[in-house]
Amino acid sequence: xNTRSLAPNKIKSVKRLIITLSIVxxxxxxxxxxxxxxxxxLSFLPPFYASINGLTAVLLLSALVAIKNRNIGxxxxxxxxxxxxxxxxxxxxxxxxxxxxxxxxxxTMPGLYYPLLISHILxxxxxxxxxxxxxxxxxxxxxxxxxxxxRFAFPxxxxxxxxxxxxxxxxxxxxxx
Numbered sequence: 121x122n123t124r125s126l127a128p129n130k131i132k133s134v135k136r137l138i139i140t141l142s143i144v145x146x147x148x149x150x151x152x153x154x155x156x157x158x159x160x161x162l163s164f165l166p167p168f169y170a171s172i173n174g175l176t177a178v179l180l181l182s183a184l185v186a187i188k189n190r191n192i193g194x195x196x197x198x199x200x201x202x203x204x205x206x207x208x209x210x211x212x213x214x215x216x217x218x219x220x221x222x223x224x225x226x227x228t229m230p231g232l233y234y235p236l237l238i239s240h241i242l243x244x245x246x247x248x249x250x251x252x253x254x255x256x257x258x259x260x261x262x263x264x265x266x267x268x269x270x271r272f273a274f275p276x277x278x279x280x281x282x283x284x285x286x287x288x289x290x291x292x293x294x295x296x297x
Contacts (some may be wrong), residue, residue, distance in 0.1 A: 134256060142249035149214055157219050163215035166288060166295060172209040173284030176202050180278050196258075202277075209284075226294045233290050240283040247276045261279070 186224035225233050254273040257266035 131260070135253075138249055138252040138256065141252065145210070145248055146245045149210070153216050153217055155218050156221075160219040162216045163295065165212045166292065169209050169212045169216070170285050170288035170292075172201045172212070173231050173281045173288070176205045176209070177278055177281035177285070179205070180274065180281065184274065199255070199258075203251075206251075221296070223291055223294050223296070225291050227290060229290070233287070236283055236290075237287050240280060240287055243276050244280045244284075247273070247280055249275055 179198050179202050183195050183202065185196040186192075186198060225231060225237075250269065250273045254269040255268060257263070257269060
């Protein structure tokens with residue numbers, strides 16, 4: 121996230137890439153949910169990607185503490201690690217759902233589970249461009265815009281990470297191994 125100057129056409133290209141990724145990622149995930157690959161047992165992945173969500177939440181909070189303490193270098197490393205974890209989460213999540221049947225929630229709190237799940241899914245789609253643009257502004261050295269966007273990006277990203285763990289714990293008793 122060091123201050124870097126990009127030519128206006130490069131900035132435009134990066135913005136187009138962010139918009140493209142923000143559309144393509146959810147579409148590809150939705151399409152891949154319809155693909156079923158037999159013969160693989162990836163039942164170990166749900167606790168793994170729930171752990172990734174939990175670690176992401178902890179690191180996001182740590183990144184907040186780091187920037188509040190003006191430790192910009194640590195903040196940058198933590199945010200970059202959170203981005204890497206998000207990619208790892210996505211890959212493991214899609215891999216699991218391409219090789220396993222969907223699990224139905226059978227608990228006693230559907231009035232809590234389903235709104236939490238739906239908000240988690242919708243915000244996980246919305247957070248993609250928000251986080252990527254927020255990162256871009258910091259990378260460009262536009263810290264005024266970065267700070268403005270962080271006011272939305274941080275709580276949404278943290279919510280998605282935390283609710284991912286909660287949703288996992290609520291549905292985990294119903295996984296078929």
